[in-house]
Amino acid sequence: AARLKTTVFGKEIRYFAEIGSTNNEAKRLAAEGCPEGLIVVAEAQNTGRGRLARGWFSPFGKGIWLSVVLRPSFHPLDAPKCTLMAAVALTKAIHKVTDAPCGIKWPNDILYEGKKLVGILTEMSAEMDAINYVVIGMGINVNIAPDEFPPELRDIATSVAAAAGRPVSRLALLAEVLAELETVYCLAVSQGFDPVLDEWRKLSITLGQQVNVLAPGETFTGIAVNIDNEGALLVDTGQGVRRVLAGDVSIRPP
Numbered sequence: 559a560a561r562l563k564t565t566v567f568g569k570e571i572r573y574f575a576e577i578g579s580t581n582n583e584a585k586r587l588a589a590e591g592c593p594e595g596l597i598v599v600a601e602a603q604n605t606g607r608g609r610l611a612r613g614w615f616s617p618f619g620k621g622i623w624l625s626v627v628l629r630p631s632f633h634p635l636d637a638p639k640c641t642l643m644a645a646v647a648l649t650k651a652i653h654k655v656t657d658a659p660c661g662i663k664w665p666n667d668i669l670y671e672g673k674k675l676v677g678i679l680t681e682m683s684a685e686m687d688a689i690n691y692v693v694i695g696m697g698i699n700v701n702i703a704p705d706e707f708p709p710e711l712r713d714i715a716t717s718v719a720a721a722a723g724r725p726v727s728r729l730a731l732l733a734e735v736l737a738e739l740e741t742v743y744c745l746a747v748s749q750g751f752d753p754v755l756d757e758w759r760k761l762s763i764t765l766g767q768q769v770n771v772l773a774p775g776e777t778f779t780g781i782a783v784n785i786d787n788e789g790a791l792l793v794d795t796g797q798g799v800r801r802v803l804a805g806d807v808s809i810r811p812p
């Protein structure tokens with residue numbers, strides 16, 4: 559805690575050697591009324607989760623498996639933008655520990671050399687027009703060597719240490735992540751998401767690229783031209799611009 563640079567985030571820390579999912583624990587604590595800024599971290603997750611019931615590989619002592627509880631006053635429809643906000647904070651934090659070029663793939667991945675370093679899972683509880691809580695889950699592969707990934711992830715996953723070419727202090731990186739996240743969250747609360755989305759655009763590796771979009775029920779290709787003020791990806795298919803609010807996007811090699 560001595561190394562923390564934040565005023566609210568991480569002032570209350572729940573640390574586990576092993577847990578099912580830090581997001582589940584954070585949601586449980588949030589439902590019980592815990593304060594904003596509480597974080598849950600674990601050395602290992604047994605049932606780490608991605609989106610759509612996918613799994614998240616979370617080996618002991620090798621990553622930052624982290625969830626942060628927020629209690630924002632903005633509208634529930636703005637909550638998905640918390641994922642983009644977290645991606646901005648994580649990319650900036652990683653840029654503090656390595657010069658290796660990494661950037662954001664819409665909506666929730668940070669990639670280095672086309673492979674995923676970080677995944678983000680935002681979950682929310684809201685009633686009517688008010689958010690009760692938002693939990694931002696972040697999985698950062700810190701010191702995982704290429705051969706330590708299970709075979710099915712070897713072609714798609716990498717780590718901060720692999721990008722940096724040396725081991726990286728998880729504690730130092732965690733302090734940077736919380737500092738950047740608090741800064742960008744304060745910006746969103748005070749000025750709205752527009753300046754956050756501008757930062758996202760600068761750190762994106764998706765915009766300007768030819769992409770394949772796997773949206774619910776269909777697949778198409780086009781050029782990712784922008785994100786709109788709701789955080790949706792705008793893809794120019796040649797026959798018009800399509801708006802993608804949820805889905806998976808792959809960047810096509812040139």
Ligand code: BT5
Nearest residue numbers: 579581606607608609612614615624677678695696697715
């Ligand atoms: C994500 O989902 O990328 C969100 C991951 C969020 C993980 C954090 S860890 C702390 C918190 N607690 C949780 O339980 N979760 C959050 P998605 O975009 O659906 O990607 C999932 C896919 O990424 C999987 O189906 C695998 O193909 C791949 N994958 C799994 N583990 C990975 C890893 N460690 N590194 C890179 N890719 C991985």
